Amino acid sequence: MxxxxxxxxxxxxxxxxxxxxxxxxxxxxxxxxxxxxxxxASSAPAVPGRPTLACLAELREGKGLTQEQLARAVGISPHYLAMIEKGERQPDSAIRRALAWNLGVDGWGDDM
Known part of the structure; x- marks a missing residue:
């Protein structure tokens, strides 16, 4: 294994x-x-007025958080967060909800 x-x-x-x-x-x-x-999740249409994961780095920087700070708050590695920000990985709904909560964004659950 x-x-x-x-x-x-x-x-x-x-x-x-x-x-x-x-x-x-x-x-x-x-x-x-x-x-x-x-x-x-990446191909779903954007909900008007709701930021998408494509804005993740901008939202994080707007909150004054480093990748490491946000990643640790969410419970993922900074490397995995970097891959999400680059669009290389699509997080599951639990991680999207944790990101949304930490960034003060409405939604980002299953309907994203």
């Missing part, structure tokens, strides 16, 4: 593993595998 352990303050915080291995573990535990993340 190929697992990456992400540490914070010398303690393991997250375990990252390939999607296929995750699905195998879920199957072995008798749980249904969730659907893979899609690009739907």
């Amino acid at each position: 190929n697992v990456q352990v992400i540490m914070r303050d010398g303690e393991p915080e997250y375990a990252v593993l390939p999607w296929a291995e995750y699905q195998t573990l879920l199957h072995a535990a008798g749980r249904p595998a969730p659907a893979a993340a899609t690009e739907a």
Whole structure:
């Protein structure tokens, strides 16, 4: 099994593993595998008056936050936040909600 352990303050915080291995573990535990993340979040039409993830870096900078500060507040790595800001990754709804809450943006849940 190929697992990456992400540490914070010398303690393991997250375990990252390939999607296929995750699905195998879920199957072995008798749980249904969730659907893979899609690009739907990035292709969804913008809601008028609501900022999109394309504005994430501007919103963060407007709040006077560094990538590390926002990432730690949300519970993700600064590297992952940088990938979201560049459009290289699409965060799941829980991360979008945490970003919205920390930036004072309405929405960014499942309907984004």
